[in-house]
Amino acid sequence: MGMTMTQKILAAHAGLDKVEAGQLIEANLDLVLGNDITSPVAIKEMEKMKVDGVFDKDKIALVPDHFVPNKDIKSAEHCKCVREFAYRNKITNYFEVGEMGIEHALLPEKGLTVAGDVIIGADSHTCTYGALGAFSTGVGSTDMAAGMATGKAWFKVPSAIKFNLTGKPSEWVSGKDVILHIIGMIGVDGALYKSMEFVGEGVANLTMDDRFTIANMAIEAGGKNGIFPVDELAAAYMKEHSDKPYTVYEADADAVYEEEYTIDLSTLRPTIAFPHLPENTKTIDEIKEDIVIDQVVIGSCTNGRIDDMRIAAKVLQGRHIAKGIRCIVIPATQAVYLQAMEEGLLKIFVEAGAVVSTPTCGPCLGGYMGILAQGERCVSTTNRNFVGRMGHVESEIYLASPAVAAASAVAGKISCPCRLD
Amino acid sequence: MKAAKGTVFKYGDNVDTDVIIPARYLNSSDPAELALHCMEDIDKDFIHRVAKGDIIVATKNFGCGSSREHAPIAIKAAGVSCVIAETFARIFYRNAINIGLPIVECPEAAREIDAGDTVEVNFDTGVITDVTKGTTYQGQAFPEFMQQIIDAEGLVNYINGR
Numbered sequence: 244m245g246m247t248m249t250q251k252i253l254a255a256h257a258g259l260d261k262v263e264a265g266q267l268i269e270a271n272l273d274l275v276l277g278n279d280i281t282s283p284v285a286i287k288e289m290e291k292m293k294v295d296g297v298f299d300k301d302k303i304a305l306v307p308d309h310f311v312p313n314k315d316i317k318s319a320e321h322c323k324c325v326r327e328f329a330y331r332n333k334i335t336n337y338f339e340v341g342e343m344g345i346e347h348a349l350l351p352e353k354g355l356t357v358a359g360d361v362i363i364g365a366d367s368h369t370c371t372y373g374a375l376g377a378f379s380t381g382v383g384s385t386d387m388a389a390g391m392a393t394g395k396a397w398f399k400v401p402s403a404i405k406f407n408l409t410g411k412p413s414e415w416v417s418g419k420d421v422i423l424h425i426i427g428m429i430g431v432d433g434a435l436y437k438s439m440e441f442v443g444e445g446v447a448n449l450t451m452d453d454r455f456t457i458a459n460m461a462i463e464a465g466g467k468n469g470i471f472p473v474d475e476l477a478a479a480y481m482k483e484h485s486d487k488p489y490t491v492y493e494a495d496a497d498a499v500y501e502e503e504y505t506i507d508l509s510t511l512r513p514t515i516a517f518p519h520l521p522e523n524t525k526t527i528d529e530i531k532e533d534i535v536i537d538q539v540v541i542g543s544c545t546n547g548r549i550d551d552m553r554i555a556a557k558v559l560q561g562r563h564i565a566k567g568i569r570c571i572v573i574p575a576t577q578a579v580y581l582q583a584m585e586e587g588l589l590k591i592f593v594e595a596g597a598v599v600s601t602p603t604c605g606p607c608l609g610g611y612m613g614i615l616a617q618g619e620r621c622v623s624t625t626n627r628n629f630v631g632r633m634g635h636v637e638s639e640i641y642l643a644s645p646a647v648a649a650a651s652a653v654a655g656k657i658s659c660p661c662r663l664d
Numbered sequence: 665m666k667a668a669k670g671t672v673f674k675y676g677d678n679v680d681t682d683v684i685i686p687a688r689y690l691n692s693s694d695p696a697e698l699a700l701h702c703m704e705d706i707d708k709d710f711i712h713r714v715a716k717g718d719i720i721v722a723t724k725n726f727g728c729g730s731s732r733e734h735a736p737i738a739i740k741a742a743g744v745s746c747v748i749a750e751t752f753a754r755i756f757y758r759n760a761i762n763i764g765l766p767i768v769e770c771p772e773a774a775r776e777i778d779a780g781d782t783v784e785v786n787f788d789t790g791v792i793t794d795v796t797k798g799t800t801y802q803g804q805a806f807p808e809f810m811q812q813i814i815d816a817e818g819l820v821n822y823i824n825g826r
Contacts, residue, residue: 267807267809278685280732283693284733284737290823292820292824293824314691317691365733366731367730369731369757382731383758383819384733385759386759386762388756388820392823393823397809422716431678431725432728432751432753435751435753436754462729609688627680627729627730628706629680630682630683630684631683631705632682632687633796636705
């Protein structure tokens with residue numbers, strides 16, 4: 244019986260020739276990540292451990308991104324706690340405001356996550372790095388503390404679901420539509436405790452940014468991780484961004500999958516998740532009624548990369564956001580921001596009537612920078628539309644791609660570029 | 665015998681960590697402060713009614729969404745002695761074990777127990793008793809390794825004791 248991609252990476256990091264689903268292992272970690280919300284709790288827990296500092300100052304990444312630039316005094320205290328811990332322990336990869344970005348966009352860009360790595364992060368969207376062929380998964384603060392102290396974490400080896408992707412997505416269909424389609428199909432606990440392995444000739448038709456978006460939302464199906472094979476595009480991305488050596492793992496031909504799905508990307512349509520679960524999906528064609536909105540957010544660890552900015556700008560160029568709609572664009576990192584500026588995208592956003600923010604998770608989790616009032620509706624390229632996620636418990640979030648979000652901002656209701664004049 | 669006994673607060677599927685502890689309160693990491701807002705966006709009355717020892721029962725995928733450990737911390741600090749569910753989201757499951765919040769997976773109990781029932785959980789045997797209904801259920805046992813973390817009352821003590 245063979246192993247999946249994920250099982251092979253875990254076996255190698257546990258010093259074992261073979262692992263099987265359900266087995267409990269202890270694995271060596273290549274990177275431990277935390278942000279300004281989860282790290283203060285982890286730091287407090289680590290201080291209770293009888294250890295002498297961190298296991299490796301080069302293998303920890305601390306990224307204040309949720310409530311920065313500091314939104315209030317308490318947040319400032321949290322960030323100060325993280326900053327002081329980073330300096331005290333000489334953490335190489337601490338990213339201050341001005342050099343930071345939303346963690347899951349930032350780390351691949353900085354070359355800190357590569358194929359074959361085992362990565363834990365005290366943030367549920369840590370699963371993003373599976374786009375590069377790494378095993379990466381979200382944990383809580385105490386796991387992060389133990390990871391920083393010992394360089395190890397325990398895992399139950401997951402079983403897997405295989406998604407065989409074929410075909411090429413049509414215009415205005417992106418990675419976001421692929422993952423929303425999948426979550427709509429299997430549900431928010433459809434991959435609970437499992438790996439989601441994305442394979443097939445259709446992968447070649449997805450950009451790296453598409454793959455980051457897909458892996459990023461594996462958690463929204465309950466998945467432990469999402470992972471892609473390493474092809475030429477992924478290898479080129481790592482070559483461009485990283486000096487770290489990497490290892491490519493491929494699933495065995497006789498690897499066992501609990502379920503298998505085949506998805507023809509050419510048949511997918513722009514897909515929107517209705518309140519209040521990411522599984523409540525409809526294609527744009529299924530939406531017959533006018534869903535009038537108040538706000539649009541384009542950004543986040545899911546959709547704040549350069550491809551996303553380009554698609555949004557393509558839709559907004561020469562158009563204007565509807566009267567009364569607030570459109571907030573948040574490039575995910577300083578590098579994305581700079582590139583968007585150099586390509587003239589920020590000018591397009593501002594001329595269209597959008598605001599452009601410094602990188603922050605801000606509105607995605609109802610932190611700040613775009614909180615919703617009672618009864619308000621938002622089309623957002625973020626990842627969760629739970630009750631109260633972006634503000635008032637009686638507000639509504641519709642999850643969508645940057646193309647749909649930008650078109651909706653122009654139309655003042657849920658729309659897609661194909662429906663604009 | 666390690667055990668819990670209390671009145672049940674009952675919830676449905678997919679109770680996410682955003683409703684357990686909304687992000688607007690995550691500028692604090694103080695358990696007592698977090699407890700004041702526990703379950704606020706799903707049940708505004710929870711914090712006014714919960715008594716020490718009470719038990720949360722929910723159906724599928726409890727604790728899905730954000731990895732915030734603040735969620736089990738808030739539940740524990742609110743006085744809840746145990747959470748019973750059909751299934752738990754995996755990060756919440758890890759977090760609860762790591763901070764020493766007792767959790768039990770038991771689909772039958774999770775479906776049948778009602779709000780307001782008095783329920784007793786024996787952590788040694790995994791037996792759940794609905795005292796009000798006079799029914800008993802067998803919760804799923806933890807693997808030995810996890811049981812050791814639970815016995816140490818969390819991962820920090822477990823690591824310190826190794």
